[in-house]
Amino acid sequence: MYRSHVLVCGGTGCTSSGSAQIAEKLKSEIRRQGLEKEVAVVKTGCHGLCALGPIMIVYPEAVFYSMVKPEDIPEIVEEHLLKGRVVERLVYQETVGSDGIKSLKDTDFYRNQHRIALRNCGVINPEDIDEYIGTRGYEALGKVLTEMTPDQVIQTVLDSGLRGRGGAGFPTGMKWKFASGNRGNVQKYVCCNADEGDPGAFMDRSVLEGDPHVVLEAMAIAGYAIGASQGYIYVRAEYPIAVERLKIAIGQAREYGLLGKDIFGSGFDFDIDLRLGAGAFVCGEETALMTSIEGNRGEPRPRPPFPAVKGLFESPTILNNVETYANIPQIILNGAEWFASMGTEKSKGTKVFALGGKINNTGLVEIPMGTTLRTVIEEIGGIPNGKKFKAAQTGGPSGGCIPAEHMDIPIDYDNLLSIGSMMGSGGLIVMDEDNCMVDIAKFFLEFTVDESCGKCTPCRIGTKRMYEILDKITKGQGTLEDLDKLEELAYYIKDNALCGLGQTAPNPVLSTLRYFREEYIAHVVDKKCPAGVCKSLLTYKIDPEKCKGCTLCARNCPAGAITGSVKEVHSIDPAKCVKCGACMEKCRFNAIYKD
Amino acid sequence: MERKQTAAFQGTDQQEKELLAAIEELKIEKGCLMPIMQRAQDIYGYLPMEVQKIIADRLGIPMEKVYGVATFYSQFNLYPKGKYQISVCLGTACYVKGSGDIYNKLMEKLGIKGGECTADGKFSLDACRCVGACGLAPVMMINDEVYGRLTVDELDGILEKYQ
Numbered sequence: 110m111y112r113s114h115v116l117v118c119g120g121t122g123c124t125s126s127g128s129a130q131i132a133e134k135l136k137s138e139i140r141r142q143g144l145e146k147e148v149a150v151v152k153t154g155c156h157g158l159c160a161l162g163p164i165m166i167v168y169p170e171a172v173f174y175s176m177v178k179p180e181d182i183p184e185i186v187e188e189h190l191l192k193g194r195v196v197e198r199l200v201y202q203e204t205v206g207s208d209g210i211k212s213l214k215d216t217d218f219y220r221n222q223h224r225i226a227l228r229n230c231g232v233i234n235p236e237d238i239d240e241y242i243g244t245r246g247y248e249a250l251g252k253v254l255t256e257m258t259p260d261q262v263i264q265t266v267l268d269s270g271l272r273g274r275g276g277a278g279f280p281t282g283m284k285w286k287f288a289s290g291n292r293g294n295v296q297k298y299v300c301c302n303a304d305e306g307d308p309g310a311f312m313d314r315s316v317l318e319g320d321p322h323v324v325l326e327a328m329a330i331a332g333y334a335i336g337a338s339q340g341y342i343y344v345r346a347e348y349p350i351a352v353e354r355l356k357i358a359i360g361q362a363r364e365y366g367l368l369g370k371d372i373f374g375s376g377f378d379f380d381i382d383l384r385l386g387a388g389a390f391v392c393g394e395e396t397a398l399m400t401s402i403e404g405n406r407g408e409p410r411p412r413p414p415f416p417a418v419k420g421l422f423e424s425p426t427i428l429n430n431v432e433t434y435a436n437i438p439q440i441i442l443n444g445a446e447w448f449a450s451m452g453t454e455k456s457k458g459t460k461v462f463a464l465g466g467k468i469n470n471t472g473l474v475e476i477p478m479g480t481t482l483r484t485v486i487e488e489i490g491g492i493p494n495g496k497k498f499k500a501a502q503t504g505g506p507s508g509g510c511i512p513a514e515h516m517d518i519p520i521d522y523d524n525l526l527s528i529g530s531m532m533g534s535g536g537l538i539v540m541d542e543d544n545c546m547v548d549i550a551k552f553f554l555e556f557t558v559d560e561s562c563g564k565c566t567p568c569r570i571g572t573k574r575m576y577e578i579l580d581k582i583t584k585g586q587g588t589l590e591d592l593d594k595l596e597e598l599a600y601y602i603k604d605n606a607l608c609g610l611g612q613t614a615p616n617p618v619l620s621t622l623r624y625f626r627e628e629y630i631a632h633v634v635d636k637k638c639p640a641g642v643c644k645s646l647l648t649y650k651i652d653p654e655k656c657k658g659c660t661l662c663a664r665n666c667p668a669g670a671i672t673g674s675v676k677e678v679h680s681i682d683p684a685k686c687v688k689c690g691a692c693m694e695k696c697r698f699n700a701i702y703k704d
Numbered sequence: 705m706e707r708k709q710t711a712a713f714q715g716t717d718q719q720e721k722e723l724l725a726a727i728e729e730l731k732i733e734k735g736c737l738m739p740i741m742q743r744a745q746d747i748y749g750y751l752p753m754e755v756q757k758i759i760a761d762r763l764g765i766p767m768e769k770v771y772g773v774a775t776f777y778s779q780f781n782l783y784p785k786g787k788y789q790i791s792v793c794l795g796t797a798c799y800v801k802g803s804g805d806i807y808n809k810l811m812e813k814l815g816i817k818g819g820e821c822t823a824d825g826k827f828s829l830d831a832c833r834c835v836g837a838c839g840l841a842p843v844m845m846i847n848d849e850v851y852g853r854l855t856v857d858e859l860d861g862i863l864e865k866y867q
Contacts, residue, residue: 122839125850159839308795308834346742346779347835349848384735385742387777390833404737406776422734465797465838472839502796538796552799556833562776694856 111149113190118164118231120155120318121311121350122472127179128152128163134179135165138186148190154319156231157473158218161201166213166231173213175201217488218470223451225459226274226312226435227475230319235354238361241322247367249438250326253333254375262334263289266437268445270457275302275393275430276507276533277609278456278522285334287417288425292336298421299332300428302398303344303351306390307505308556310536312461313431315473317344317351320435321358325368325381327434330441332379335427340381343398346388355383390506390560394608395428396420397562408564409608430534432461452478456521464490466502466538479519482511486539496541500624504533506553506560507613509620510546529620531613545642546625547632551579553617561611568611571602575618583643587633596622644688647703653678655700662692662701713752722747723755727762737763737773741780750781786821786828788866790814792844795834803842807831809856810844813863827866 117123117132135150156164161175172195174185181199188194195210203216213219224230233240241247253262267282288297301324305313317324328340344352359381362368370378384402391397392407399421401407420426436458440448449457456478462485465471469491476485482501492498500510509530511518518524522532540549554576563569578595581587599615606612622629631637638646651662651671656678663671663679670686673679681692681701693701726743730736740763744755751774760767774780792798792807807829811817814827821828837843840852851862 121836125837125840125843125852159837162839305836306833308799309797309838311834311836311838314836347832385739386779387738387742388779388833389777401738402735404735404773406772463797463838465841466800471797471841505796536796538800540800544800549800552796 111147113148114168115148115150115190116153116166116168116231117150118154118156118162119152119235119350120159120231120315121348122155122159123162123164124350126162126176128165130179131163131165131177131182134182135186138182139190142186142191144186144190151234152236153232154230154235155227155315155473157222157227157315157475158201158470159472160470161472170195170210171212172210173201173204174199217491218472218474221480221484221489222475223459223477224475225439226316226432226461227473228320228435228439229323230315230473233320235319235321236357238322238358238365238367241320245442246322246438247326249441250329250333250367251373252441253330254373254377259289259292259334259336262330262441265440265445266334269440269448270445270452270455271433271436271440271448272456272522273430274432274436274460274534276307276504276531278532281429281433284417284427284429285331287415288335288427290425296339296422296424297335297337298424298426299328299335299337299340300399300402300421300426301328301340301342301434302393302395302428302430303342303348304386304393304398305345305348305431305534306393306560307507307534307536309465309502309505309538310463310534312463312473312535314345314348314351316431316435317348318354321351321354322362323438324355324431324434325358325362327437328381329368329372329379330437331427331429331434333377335425337427338378338380340379341384341402341421342381343384343386343392343402346385352383352385359383389562390556391562391608391610394610397608398428399426406562408562409610411607432535453519453521453524455523460520460532460535462535462537464537464539467493467496467541467544468539469493476520478521481517481519483516485520485537486516490539492539492541496543498539499542499544500540500546502530502538502540502549502617503536504531504613504616505536506556507531507609507616508533508536509616510540510549510624511620512624514624529616529623531616543640543642545583545638545640546621546628547579547583547638548640548642550618550621551576551583554579554614557610557614561614565605565607565611567602567605568607568614571598571606572611572614574598575602575615579618582629582632583638584645585632585636585643587629589630589633592622592626592629592633641703647688648683649681649686649688649690649692650702650704651679651681652700652702655698657698657700659697661695661697665691665695667691713754715748715752715754719747720758723758724762727759731763737765737770738777741770741773745780750784752782784821784825787826788846789828789830790844790846791830791832791835793833793835793837793842794831795838797834797838798842801841803844803854805856806842806844806854806859809859813859827863 165174263285271281272278389407392401394409396410397407416426459475461475502510557572558576561568658676668687670682756770760770842854843852
């Protein structure tokens with residue numbers, strides 16, 4: 110029996126900021142103080158507050174240390190773990206109140222959250238199946254196998270109102286129902302989409318790293334519901350920690366008889382294999398993902414036939430995303446009504462968002478559907494340096510930019526669609542006044558051009574032409590006619606592309622045209638980039654008030670565009686300037702500015 | 705197609721033995737081609753034509769199919785990479801925090817373009833899409849080492865560690 114547990118985050122974010130060294134140092138310091146029988150060190154999954162990594166929490170008192178460095182460890186071990194005095198200097202400052210240390214749950218970041226999918230992330234050791242079982246893990250699987258019929262399972266998922274968390278928001282129960290016919294007579298498959306390709310979204314990775322068994326359990330439940338005996342998890346190869354923990358989890362589940370033959374003595378067989386992606390965004394699309402598991406180029410197939418009829422290896426297949434699965438065991442244990450009591454009329458439960466970009470608390474948050482964007486961005490996230498919020502991008506390359514005027518809209522699937530964006534997998538990137546919307550649209554189109562599989566013409570050629578027009582505009586060569594052409598092309602691609610990737614590719618352009626048209630006009634008509642991002646439209650100038658004539662800029666200019674003698678005001682020749690910004694970087698007096 | 709400068713194939717008998725064993729082990733599974741190619745890349749570090757040909761022959765499938773898969777996925781390399789592989793994340797969260805500048809600066813410092821390798825075989829540079837460390841944006845990786853909260857000024861110091 111340990112008197113104290115120290116939880117060290119082992120998610121990708123904290124591992125990148127050095128949590129593995131922290132854990133090692135902790136263990137050796139604890140040994141040095143002779144506390145190894147009293148204090149246990151547990152490596153957990155992601156806590157969500159990646160911005161403050163590496164993170165560690167000391168239980169039972171739940172003291173939250175942030176941005177811990179190896180050299181802090183001896184002090185923490187000696188003061189806190191040995192003598193019981195919290196090292197206030199290193200505690201997350203939000204938790205330090207006037208009357209002592211407050212609970213993490215009362216901080217701005219966590220107060221508005223409600224964790225279902227992320228329930229175990231940062232709480233249990235993901236490499237130990239017993240810890241998962243200790244938090245009611247595999248109880249839901251036991252319940253469905255011994256107390257429920259497959260149809261009752263599907264009805265429960267239907268009644269809960271759970272919709273797919275991977276992007277499109279299709280009702281999960283419906284998907285299962287479509288694939289449920291002819292149980293026992295045909296080979297069927299249950300697949301998990303862990304090919305989280307939307308740049309800026311990492312909730313699936315966190316679930317896989319922090320609570321891998323929940324996905325295995327939910328897939329087995331789905332297998333029982335539709336009558337499948339084999340599952341595949343298709344996971345990005347870019348997530349080595351997640352892959353490793355899944356392998357460990359599958360091995361342990363097999364050893365405990367929770368995967369394999371005759372699970373819980375019910376006669377139900379189910380096993381899961383891993384398949385690694387190889388870096389293709391389109392493989393997040395369901396038919397492309399299945400084509401890829403089959404060992405082919407991951408190109409999408411036309412639907413119908415839908416995967417529920419003819420999917421992987423031509424057999425009926427269901428495919429759900431990681432976060433969707435993470436909700437299933439809780440729905441089984443707590444009932445459909447419990448889940449349906451959260452959220453809005455058509456979007457039930459919670460959604461995990463990955464906050465990124467120009468925001469203080471970058472990381473993962475899980476909020477009830479219907480929470481406003483303002484709560485997420487201003488209360489949970491916080492905009493740094495007093496900058497002005499400009500837009501929030503949701504839905505990744507398939508989504509759109511939401512301007513400040515829609516900040517009070519309750520977040521759910523239908524509301525986001527109505528304002529020209531989409532839920533997507535839950536990436537939420539905040540942009541401020543220093544981000545150029547035309548440049549952002551171009552960035553996403555460049556991404557789609559790069560990732561288009563090339564199978565259908567509207568996507569392969571259409572997105573390329575859109576990119577070229579945007580490129581022209583950011584170089585100051587665009588015309589008003591180009592804006593019309595851009596819009597026409599966008600609608601054409603939306604209507605005619607083969608798969609979801611192509612059909613949604615124009616969204617970043619359409620939404621920025623809708624809400625930030627004046628910024629496009631500024632590029633086209635005034636030949637200016639108001640945010641100061643598009644290089645061709647900028648001129649570098651020297652402020653004569655501030656210039657001391659130190660000659661540093663002139664010596665660093667690669668184009669010889671700066672003239673002036675010592676102790677006299679310098680000037681930049683716009684005809685020679687290549688806009689590299691080297692002068693501005695070097696100037697010690699902030700005398701050089703972009704106009 | 706633009707052909708890149710590359711070194712001649714120098715596979716050893718030991719590597720070939722490992723590859724053949726991997727093919728034998730995996731070929732009974734459905735959809736085994738990608739797992740085999742991933743294993744082959746682990747063994748050789750990249751997938752030159754010679755290796756693709758062994759796989760095609762052993763599986764009894766056309767070379768065109770192997771090449772088609774190899775060129776579809778960005779993680780399969782047809783050319784050898786540098787001893788130190790630099791990849792700069794150009795995912796959205798990193799991009800809005802200036803990873804584009806980091807990428808451009810590295811091209812300038814190393815004198816190569818994205819997807820290329822320095823003449824001494826030391827550094828190769830690639831752009832990648834989101835390593836999932838968005839909390840630390842902007843991020844780059846050198847082999848398995850992650851560098852987060854980067855600024856352009858830090859690049860010299862970091863590259864120096866690998867000289």
